[in-house]
Amino acid sequence: MKMDPRCTYCLLSRVHYEAELATDDKDKIYRAITECMDVMRNTYKPGVAAGVVSTAVHRKAYEIIENNDPYYNLKELSNSTAQKVYPAAKDLIYQNEPSLKEAFRRAILAAVIGNYFDFGVMGFDVGEDVFDETFMNVFYKGLDVDDTSEMFKMLDNVVYVADNCGEIILDTFVFDLIKKTGGNITLVVRGEPILTDVTMADVRQLNLEDKVDRVLTTGCNAIGVAFDEAPQELLEAFDKASLIISKGMANYETLSERKMGPIAYLLQTKCESVAQDMGLEKGYSVAKLMR
Incomplete structure (x- = not known):
């Protein structure tokens, strides 16, 4: 399945969700969202597979929140x-x-x-x-x-x-x-x-x-x-x-x-x-x- 424009805000919503599971540090949550936006900007191109984008985004989120299993x-x-x-x-x-x-x-x-x-x-x-x-x-x-x-x-x-x-x-x-x-x-x-x-x-x-x-x-x-x-x-x-x-x-x-x-x-x-x-x-x- 290819990445759909609707996937973008759902994906960022998920990043926000898991960041808040891992930390109450507002600066870290802000950083997770903004850096994941940068990852999405660099990976989401016409015709790219949804899994490619979502994997890159979540890996960056986990790196920022310093938690490999927030769920x-x-x-x-x-x-x-x-x-x-x-x-x-x-x-x-x-x-x-x-x-x-x-x-x-x-x-x-x-x-x-x-x-x-x-x-x-x-x-x-x-x-x-x-x-x-x-x-x-x-x-x-x-x-x-x-x-x-x-x-x-x-x-x-x-x-x-x-x-x-x-x-x-x-x-x-x-x-x-x-x-x-x-x-x-x-x-x-x-x-x-x-x-x-x-x-x-x-x-x-x-x-x-x-x-x-x-x-x-x-x-x-x-x-x-x-x-x-x-x-x-x-x-x-x-x-x-x-x-x-x-x-x-x-x-x-x-x-x-x-x-x-x-x-x-x-x-x-x-x-x-x-x-x-x-x-x-x-x-x-x-x-x-x-x-």
């Missing part, structure tokens, strides 16, 4: 909130003893709802105090784009590119269903902390290694996947996958820039730029397969 407490909060809703979500997925195909569809829906965990997105906020209610409402509403039937045929060798903490706990329902079909799962997480995204440290803390066949990282703290910084092992995994499952908007912004597939995008369209690029409406619950 740490929010990541912990997201995980604890997801753990509270987990038992009810499991009951819904396996209610009335569904077929594997139907249980997979429900698990995908639960994982997509988990994508609501995304603190700092301008104009979008689902607090931990209402997430359980939000989960139930969206679950009963269902997916707005539902390609799960086609996805279900492609589960032999899945590469699952994770997004945020919190939602990763709900992603485990999908892992379980893929394993029940006899499929193999490679989980991909960030190489270093960035926003609320899952890292290897989170994988170990949540014992996710037991849920999948192997875990790889993106090799760095880029937004989404920076292919020029990605380990060769990850690139080979993408090439050999029967299906790539991509969680969240940042992964969409970067993976959609590269010819690869089949790839299933699981996300909430939380902004107009991503929704428009996908040919959808803002506010959709999406499980969209692209070949």
Whole structure:
């Protein structure tokens, strides 16, 4: 996905948000915003990929605020909130003893709802105090784009590119269903902390290694996947996958820039730029397969 003019003010809003998470030093916050504006001015050109700009901007912000994980407490909060809703979500997925195909569809829906965990997105906020209610409402509403039937045929060798903490706990329902079909799962997480995204440290803390066949990282703290910084092992995994499952908007912004597939995008369209690029409406619950 290419950078959209609307991304500029959303990105700077996010810089302001994370700077205030890290410090109450007004001068440092001012510096973070102004220097990130300079980075954006130098990187945002017609046709440039959104991930290139956002990665450069957030790296500069982290440098200025002198904190490589300003979202740490929010990541912990997201995980604890997801753990509270987990038992009810499991009951819904396996209610009335569904077929594997139907249980997979429900698990995908639960994982997509988990994508609501995304603190700092301008104009979008689902607090931990209402997430359980939000989960139930969206679950009963269902997916707005539902390609799960086609996805279900492609589960032999899945590469699952994770997004945020919190939602990763709900992603485990999908892992379980893929394993029940006899499929193999490679989980991909960030190489270093960035926003609320899952890292290897989170994988170990949540014992996710037991849920999948192997875990790889993106090799760095880029937004989404920076292919020029990605380990060769990850690139080979993408090439050999029967299906790539991509969680969240940042992964969409970067993976959609590269010819690869089949790839299933699981996300909430939380902004107009991503929704428009996908040919959808803002506010959709999406499980969209692209070949």
